[in-house]
Amino acid sequence: MEEVGAIVVGAGVVGLAVARALALDGHDVMILEREQQFGTVTSSRNSGVIHAGLYYPDGSRKAQFCVEGRHLLYDFCEKRGVAHRRCGKLIIAGSEEEFPALDAVMAHGAAAGVDDLVRLDPDEVRALEPALSCAGAIHSPSSGIVDQHEFMLALLGEAEAHGAMLVCDAAVERVRRKGALWEVKVGETHLAAPILINAAGLGAQALAGTIEALDPELVPRLYYAKGCYFSYSGRVPFTRLIYPVPGPASLGTHFTLDLGGQARFGPDIHWIDEVDYRVNQALKPEFLAAARRIWPDAEEDRLQPAYAGVRPKLAGPGMPTADFVLQGQETHGLVGLVNLFGIESPGLTSSMAIGNHVASMVGKPS
Numbered sequence: 424m425e426e427v428g429a430i431v432v433g434a435g436v437v438g439l440a441v442a443r444a445l446a447l448d449g450h451d452v453m454i455l456e457r458e459q460q461f462g463t464v465t466s467s468r469n470s471g472v473i474h475a476g477l478y479y480p481d482g483s484r485k486a487q488f489c490v491e492g493r494h495l496l497y498d499f500c501e502k503r504g505v506a507h508r509r510c511g512k513l514i515i516a517g518s519e520e521e522f523p524a525l526d527a528v529m530a531h532g533a534a535a536g537v538d539d540l541v542r543l544d545p546d547e548v549r550a551l552e553p554a555l556s557c558a559g560a561i562h563s564p565s566s567g568i569v570d571q572h573e574f575m576l577a578l579l580g581e582a583e584a585h586g587a588m589l590v591c592d593a594a595v596e597r598v599r600r601k602g603a604l605w606e607v608k609v610g611e612t613h614l615a616a617p618i619l620i621n622a623a624g625l626g627a628q629a630l631a632g633t634i635e636a637l638d639p640e641l642v643p644r645l646y647y648a649k650g651c652y653f654s655y656s657g658r659v660p661f662t663r664l665i666y667p668v669p670g671p672a673s674l675g676t677h678f679t680l681d682l683g684g685q686a687r688f689g690p691d692i693h694w695i696d697e698v699d700y701r702v703n704q705a706l707k708p709e710f711l712a713a714a715r716r717i718w719p720d721a722e723e724d725r726l727q728p729a730y731a732g733v734r735p736k737l738a739g740p741g742m743p744t745a746d747f748v749l750q751g752q753e754t755h756g757l758v759g760l761v762n763l764f765g766i767e768s769p770g771l772t773s774s775m776a777i778g779n780h781v782a783s784m785v786g787k788p789s
Contacts, residue, residue: 424606424613424614424615425612425613425614425615426604426614426615426616427451427452427453427614427615427616428445428450428451428452428616428617428618428788429445429450429451429452429453429616429617429618429619429620429785430452430453430454430455430605430607430614430616430618430619430620431445431452431453431454431455431620431622432454432455432595432607432619432620432621432622432623432630433454433455433456433621433622433623433624433626433627434454434455434456434458434461434462434579434589434591435461435462435464435465435466435575435622435624436462436466436571436574436575436578436770436771436774437466437622437624437763437766437770437773437774437777437778438454438456438620438622438623438624439454439461439462439575439578439579439582439774440578440774440775440777440778441620441622441763441777441778441781441782442454442578442579442582442587442778443578443579443581443582443585443587443775443778444775444778444779444781444782445587445618445620445778445781445782445785446581446582446583446585446586446587447581447585447782448782448787448788449787449788450618450787450788451586451788452582452586452587452588453587453588453590453614453616454582454587454588454589454590455590455593455595455607455609455614456589456590456591456592456593457592457593457594457595457623457626458591458592459591459592460591461575461579461589461591462571462572462575464624464625465624465625465732465733465734465735465767465770466571466575466624466771467571467572468700468730468731468732468733469571469690469732469768469771470568470652470677470679470687470689470690471568471569471570471571471679471681471771472512472566472567472568472664472679472771472772473493473496473497473507473509473566473567473568473569473771473772474489474493474566474768474769474772475489475490475493475512475532475537475539475540475563475565475566476489476490476493476532476535476536476537476769476772477514477528477529477531477532477535477537477540477561477563478528478531478532478669479531479535479769480531480744480746481531481534481535483746483747484746484747484749485746485747485769485773486531486534486535487535487776488747488769488773488776488777488780489535489769489772489773489776490535490536490537491773491776492769492772492773492774492775492776492777493565493772495775495776495779496569496574496772496774496775497509497567499574499577499775500569500574500577503577503581505569505570505573505574505577506569506570506573506682507567507568507569507570507574507682508567508568508682509564509565509566509567510566510567510568510662510663510664510680511562511563511564511565511566511567511663511664512562512563512566512663512664512665512666513543513548513551513552513555513560513561513562513563513663513664513665513666514528514560514561514563514666514667514668514669515548515555515557515558515559515560515665515666515667515668515717516557516558516559516560516668517557517558517667517716518558519558519559521558521668522558522559524668524669525542525559525560525561525668528561528668528669529542529561532561532563537563537565539563539564539565540561540562540563541561541562541564542559542560542561543559543560543561543562544559545557545558545559547560548560551663552660552661552662552663552665553660554660554661554718554720555661555665555717555718556719566664568664568679568680568681568682569771570682571771574771578774578775590609593609593610594609594610595607595608595609595630595633596608596609596610596633597633597635598619598630598633598634598635599635599636600635600636600757601615603617603758603759604616604617605617605618605619605759605760607619616759617758617759618759618760618761618785619634619759619760619761620761620763620781620785621634621760621761621762621763622763622766624735624766625645625647625698625733625735627645627735627762627763627764627766628642628643628644628645628764631762631764634760636757637755637757637760637762638755641750641754641755642762642764643737643745643748643764643765644737644739645735645736645737645764646694646736646737646738646739647694647695647696647697647698647733647734647735647736648692648693648694648695648733648734648736648767649692649693649694649695649699649731649732649733649734650689650690650691650692650693650731650732650733650734651689651690651691651693651702651703651706651710651728651729651730651731652687652688652689652690652702652729652730652731652732653687653688653689653702653706653707653710653714653726653727653728653729654685654686654687654726654727654728654729655686655687655688655714655721655725655726655727656725656727657722657725659678659680659686659718660718661678661680661686661718662680664677664678664679664680665677665678665717666678667713667716667717670692675713676688676689676690676691676710676713676714677689677717678714678717678718687729688710688713688714688717688726689710689729690731690732691706691709691710691713694739694740695733698733699731699733700730700731700732700733701731702728702729702730702731703728704728706728707723707726707728710726711723711726714726734767734768735764735765735766735767736765736767737764737765745765746765747763747764747765747766747770747773747777748762748763748764748765749761749762749763749777749780749781749784750762750763750764751784751785752784759785761781761784761785763777763781
């Protein structure tokens with residue numbers, strides 16, 4: 424049996440940020456990833472947006488970690504040369520009836536410490552984006568975009584520079600408590616560590632179910648929320664991200680740009696029973712309608728299916744939005760175990776703040 428200082432299960436952006444934070448604290452870290460390479464599931468199937476922290480309830484972990492994580496992410500990307508752009512975002516109201524929703528976004532942002540939000544009238548919106556017509560908007564200049572793969576590669580590189588090791592194609596089959604250690608079975612290999620971090624994303628609940636010492640009642644139900652994206656070929660007249668007012672379960676089908684200038688609309692939301700990344704061409708009329716609410720001149724022929732992602736939600740249709748769950752010893756009574764559940768948006772933006780918090784939960788090596 425091989426013994427290490429800490430095992431992190433899951434090499435998405437959050438798992439890599441946790442591994443980096445632990446390695447920087449002096450832990451001997453092994454990262455186990457069931458896929459063939461890191462970051463190929465939720466972390467590579469999103470908008471790549473750096474959120475400012477506008478949407479989340481006051482005092483929630485999402486609000487705290489998003490604002491803190493945004494500062495950490497921008498600083499890290501600048502120091503490490505990771506491709507990103509602080510392009511800004513407009514949240515638009517199509518009519519005055521949506522002004523209360525804009526007011527709520529402003530209030531949430533202010534409560535979370537986002538101090539650069541500006542309310543705009545239609546003329547002020549057109550001064551920033553001449554092709555955009557709306558009843559009013561919020562300008563969030565600190566929102567941006569990042570190359571997710573470069574970011575994850577940089578997190579992994581820094582973790583490895585401090586002794587961490589990534590092992591892919593390593594699906595965890597069982598976890599047992601043996602004395603002061605967590606024994607993890609991966610195929611015919613048995614690993615052991617005093618610290619075990621469950622950062623398995625969509626697989627976090629399934630992994631928690633293999634932990635023999637963990638009370639099953641403490642594992643929250645997982646809901647799959649699928650979001651599809653359609654790309655838009657050719658030039659577009661916008662330089663900023665453009666979002667509608669948020670809905671009850673998602674931020675709405677929005678307009679984003681990647682760092683190469685490729686435009687896309689999405690994600691929508693579909694509640695599904697199993698993970699499925701197919702994008703149905705039949706969704707095109709819905710996406711065209713959503714695109715034209717933002718940009719009336721969007722051309723149907725330029726809109727094509729792109730990709731899909733699945734959010735690991737802890738609340739299903741019609742239920743109140745759930746917060747991130749970082750479940751440690753104070754909840755389950757098990758020393759050295761941290762389960763991360765429901766790390767959906769803004770998980771990318773929050774990743775480094777989550778990593779630092781998890782490291783503080785387990786402490787530095789003695």
